[in-house]
Amino acid sequence: MxxxxxxxxxxxxxxxxxxxxxxxxxxxxxxxxxxxxxxxxxxxxxxxxxxxxxxxxxxxxxxxxxxxxxxxxxxxxxxxxxxxxxxxxxxxxxxxxxxxxxxxxxxxELLSDPEMAEDLGPRTESDEVEVSAEQHEFTDFVAQAVEQLPDGFREVVELVDINGLSYQEAADVLGVPIGTVMSRLHRARRRLREALVPAGFGPAAPAELPATADDTEVEG
Amino acid sequence: MSELTPDPTADPCANAHVDCAEALRHVQDVLDRNGDVEVLVQWTTHLRECPPCGEELEIYERITAVLRERQCCCPDDVSARLAEFGRRICTGDEPVS
Structure with missing residues (x-):
């Protein structure tokens, strides 16, 4: 029962x-x-x-x-x-x-869903008009880099940068203070930005800011 | 060397009101238009006038532009099912408690 x-x-x-x-x-x-x-x-x-x-x-x-x-x-x-x-x-x-x-x-049994690969995969040609090969690569690279973020970072990127929620709305969803949302978002984007360097998409990022306590929490 | 001694080779934006380190620390605030307008204008001015710092802002703008395009729509079949579910709630066909 x-x-x-x-x-x-x-x-x-x-x-x-x-x-x-x-x-x-x-x-x-x-x-x-x-x-x-x-x-x-x-x-x-x-x-x-x-x-x-x-x-x-x-x-x-x-x-x-x-x-x-x-x-x-x-x-x-x-x-x-x-x-x-x-x-x-x-x-x-x-x-x-x-x-x-x-x-x-x-x-x-609900934990994995093969359809997700389709949801999160690169967009098809018909979605775009005359986009350069470099832009395609950049787009795919960013998408993969988002997938590799720790969940706490990935969530804020998906909520704010992809789905357009405000900081406050993301804080409501996640049940964390708005400052935590901002801190996670900034550090998540910073990781995305740094990931571009070895892939040849940008110059080395300027020196990292001091780590915050929130990083530890997100990384678990 | 004294920190007060001007070193023209250290900062390519010697004429700016804020230095590069300060501007770079706030790149994402400029990106999100987050903060006091007057201060934002100072940082933005620096980022627009200083090529290396400006490049940093452009990289972040490019990343967020790509992310914005990845917003997916709720598929039609899901949207229809959820609308039907909502209707059933309102008509009492879906048990609410």
């Missing part, structure tokens, strides 16, 4: 208390129609962004879809306590909780 996997997810509480300023008991119950309207208005437009973010974190299409579905369910339940401000930040926090919960009951 799957008692452990069905235990009540305690992190649901996080979703429900996201808006700390809201009056605790005075929130009126939403009607089904109101809830559906708010869902359409605040949640549905963010679905694609949520999927891209989930893919960056899970690295797996099936898992990303699961996480987004769970996020949509949790968002629907929490609409009554959400004040309507910054829906993306609210949803990203919910997504983080959903992902954390999924992680605890992750099934091993």
């Amino acid at each position: 799957p008692v452990l996997t069905e235990a009540p997810p305690t992190d649901l509480v996080d979703d429900l208390v996201v808006d700390l300023d809201a009056p605790a008991a005075a929130a009126p119950e939403l009607t089904d129609a109101e809830r559906a309207r708010l869902f359409e208005e605040l949640v549905v437009p963010e679905t694609d962004v949520l999927w891209r973010v989930a893919l960056s974190i899970t690295r797996n299409r099936a898992d990303a879809e699961d996480v987004v579905q769970e996020t949509l369910l949790r968002a629907f339940r929490s609409l009554g306590t959400f004040d309507g401000r910054y829906p993306r930040a609210w949803l990203l926090t919910i997504l983080r909780n959903a992902e954390r919960n999924r992680h605890r009951r992750r099934r091993p």
Whole structure:
């Protein structure tokens, strides 16, 4: 009997208390129609962004879809306590909780996904017009260098530089302070930049800045 | 040698308001337009006027440009399934609790 996997997810509480300023008991119950309207208005437009973010974190299409579905369910339940401000930040926090919960009951057969190679591989010719061979090589090289970053660095690059999230939004997803996002992002880009040198894509980088404590955390 | 002694060979941008080390430390802040506008303008001015430092900014700009292009779209079939899932939540066809 799957008692452990069905235990009540305690992190649901996080979703429900996201808006700390809201009056605790005075929130009126939403009607089904109101809830559906708010869902359409605040949640549905963010679905694609949520999927891209989930893919960056899970690295797996099936898992990303699961996480987004769970996020949509949790968002629907929490609409009554959400004040309507910054829906993306609210949803990203919910997504983080959903992902954390999924992680605890992750099934091993979902850990690898052959489709990911296709997702992350170089773009096809039809995506580009008249791009030089050097640019192709550069693009492929950067893509590979991102893959080789430690997860903590790769995630911020995928969230901010690839998916266009703000520092704050990335901090919401990762559950870390905004300063940590900036520090990881800068150090991740620095690694990408340094990786270019032996491949002949740029001159040697100027001297490295002193290492920060965050590096140790990311490298594990 | 005293640190105050000007050495014209040490810094190719002797006329700039900030030195190379300072500008290079903030290359990524310029890249992200992150920080106080006045200070950003000083760093940006240096990076634009000093060829070696400017090259460093260009490399970072090239990297982030490539990364931006790698944003993938949510595939149509996934998008459709998630939209359908959302509809089922709203109509009560998907159990929410």
